[in-house]
Amino acid sequence: MTTQETIELFDKYVIANYGRLPRVITKGRGSYLYDADDNEILDMFPGWAVSGIGHCHPKVVEAIRAQAGELLHIDNTFYAEPQGKLAKMLSERAFGGKCFFCNSGAEAVEAALKLARLCTAEDKYKYITAEGSFHGRTFAAVTATAQPKYHEGFLPLVPGFKYVPFNDIESLEKTFDDEVAAIMVEPIQGEGGINIATPEYLSKIRELCDANGAIMILDEVQTGIGRTGKWFGYQHYDVEPDIMTMAKTLGGGVAIGAIMAKDEIAQKLAPGKHASTFGGNSLSCSAAIAVLEAVEEDNMLENANKMGQYAREKLNALAAKYPVIDHVRGIGLMIGVQLTKPGSKIVDDCLSKGLRINCTHDTVIRFMPPMNVTAGQIDKAIEILDEVLSEN
C-alpha cells in the first residue's frame, strides 16, 4: 500500500481524533523508524516514551515470540508465572510493594485513585493534583489532569478534585484538608513540559499525607522504568510514595500498565473491588520482564545518565548559539528545551530532515531518546537541530 492509500483508509474508517503527520511507519529498530517511502527517521521521542529501550529491542521481541508459542492470555481466575515474576522484579526495584496490572497509564491512574479511596477513612473523598499535570484521558484521569484544555466539553467532571500550582507548598497546605484522600503528582511533569518537582515539595506531600491519613500517589507512567537514569523518578528524592503508577516504557512497546502499592494499602484491593480483563496477561508481562532484564544487562540506567548529561551539554551549546532557546532542563534522558517562541515549526522541520522530536505546551521541545541511545546518535540529532535552528 502506498502512503496515500493508507492515509485514505484512515480518512474513511478511522476516527480523526489525532493530528497525524503524513508518514506511514512500517518498521522500527532501536533509535530508528522507517516509513513506507523508505525514509529513515532518527527517533528521539520513541512512541511518546513507550519505546523507551528503542524500537523492537531484540530481547523483548524474542520474549514475545517465545511466550506467544505457549500462552497469550489467561484470565485472572488462574495463576500464570509471568505476572508473578514481573511483580517481584518491579517490587525489588522499587519500594517493595505489591502490584496490580492493567493495560495503560490512564488505567493505572484509575486504579491508584480508587485504591486511595478504599484505604482511607470513609469521609475522605477529595484528591489534590497539580496544574500542568497529565494523568490520561479516562474520566477520573482527565479530571486529575489539571489543564482546562483537556476538560473542555466534558463538564461536569468527576467530583472531589482540587488543583494547586505545581511546586507551590503554600497553596498545597492551604488546599489540603481532612477530606483529602490522596495527593497525586508526577515527580517530573512530562506532557506539562519537563517540570521537575523540588525535593521540598515532595517531602511536604509526604508529610501532609502521613500526618492526616492521606495517600501519596506518584504518577510514574512517564518517569518510570529508567527514563531519568534511575528505575523510578522518586528515587532521585528522599521520599517513597504509597502508590505508584507505571506504563509506557514498562512493556517496551506492548500495552501494559501497573500500580505498585505498599503492602498494607494493597490489601484493601480485595476481590471484587477492581479488575482488568486483560490485566497481567502473559504476553505483556513477558515483554515487561524482558524490558527490565534488558535495562540491566545493557546498563541502560547508567547510559541514560551518561547520555542525558551528554545531550544536555550539547543542547546547552545550542542554547548559547541560538537565543530562541531560553534554557534546557531535565534529569537523565527526560529533557525539555524551553524555547522563547512556539516550537511546532522547528519540530516539523526536524522531521523533514529525518529527526523526530516532540513539542509540548507550545514552547517546550521534548528530547527523550531511547535509554540505549548512543553518543553518535545524539550528535546526529544535535546536528540536524542545529541546522533547523539556523533556518528558523
Ligand SMILES: *Cc1c(COP(=O)(O)O)cnc(C)c1O
Ligand atoms: C502518558 C501518561 C499517562 C496516560 O497514559 P496512557 O497509556 O495514554 O493512558 C498518564 N500519566 C502520565 C504521567 C503520562 O505521561
